[in-house]
Amino acid sequence: MARRCEEADGIAPFNERTTLAMSMNPDRSRRHFVVPLNDSMVAYAGAEVVGDVAEAELAVDPDHRGKGVGGRLLDAVVDWIGPAASELRVWGHGDLPSSARFAEARGFDRVRVLFQFSRSLEGFPWPAAWPEGAGRNWPVGDAPAASLPAGSACGRSGPGGTRPSGCG
Template sequence: MAQHASLPGRDIHRIVTMARRCEEADGIAPFNEQTTLGLSKHPDKHRRHFVVPLNDSVIAYAGAELVGDVAEAELAVDPGHRNRGVGDRLLTSVLDWVKPGAVAPGAAELRVWAHGDLDVSKRFAAAHGFERARVLFQFSRELGGFPWPAAWPEGAGKNWPKGEAPAAVLADGVRLRPFRSGRDEAEWLRVNAAAFADHPEQGRWTAADLRARQEESWFDPDGLLIAEDDEGMLGFHWTKVEGGIGEVYVLGVDPRAQGTGLGRTLTLAGLAHLAAHGIQQVDLYADESNTKAVGLYRKQGFEVVRTDVQWAKPLTRG
């Protein structure tokens, strides 16, 4: 089993090919966006790639990263090579790396995402001493019949749909506009960090993380809606479109604007932007523990179509 600080292009291709085979067999992709983008990142002493090659292919892969005293990982084994101990050896390699000595200061806990909440993942997690720690719901709904507001505030886009629901409003002095690439990055990062200060992933985005998304083929600055007043950015709704399906990618509100109804208006604005561009289906993600958001999305007609689980295992140090 090979361990790398960074990956050559041929290995990235082989890992992506293996991931597609997993998706075909399991009905769900084995890696999230963070892991996929991490395949091509520059070397970092706090990140490692674990690759199991066979001839000219890769039959298993794990990506691991140390964040403070917590290690996070995702791993997958090619469907044709499962139940042969490959996953066990892959996990052992990850555990050996996150211990103190291999990487400072070492991890107190390992967290692993399993997408789809599959029975095979549950069995693997239980066999290795992991416990269910976090649940992420994917919601989805068709926009046909959505209860659109009767009016939109300043900065609304052209052709945004209208209906009979209460008007979408903003506080005095607040307006909407699209994101401006090359000008808004620093302010966006500030609001994102403040809005997601308690979120284990989103709140720690760096300029490099933002730039990586801006370089993706799906990025559209017009689909990243900004709410601002004379003092600066107050919130944003970043929408995403891939394969003809829209997504509430990131929705954030600065603490100084929370409780003003801005989140609701931004949510509606992003959905209207997608509808005005012909999008019929929209997906979004919310933590099971965020009961307020889960309740809001259910009231808006969104239904859970997928469940991802993060499994956690405490590690002995010393």
């Protein structure tokens, strides 16, 4: 179903967190909502409550859109959340007009837009060496060695650490 949505919309319907959560069992803070039809799934929503905020993502198979499936799915999410959260954030990927109309009709406001920027690294002048602590998984090339300003260091956080690995 997600693959069919991606083919129709030009973008994957779920972020990595939702995709990974699909393999986790539901618990007090996380639920899976599925709309089955015969031997297939025509819609899915994943919802999670963290503190007093709930987040959800949902998708409806392209052949089943415009038939109220998404609205019923969102109603189920809202009913499950109930008073457990003071805010529900529903993520939409791709800034699709149909998703915007659906959200607006359901009383949601657009409050955040994320942009993804990228560029080709073809011809990028990779440094001949990286600062100590940067790790070994970085490409090297013919450019001058990378250096850090005085007082900066590279390192990795251990499990449960609050700082991601990297330099700073």
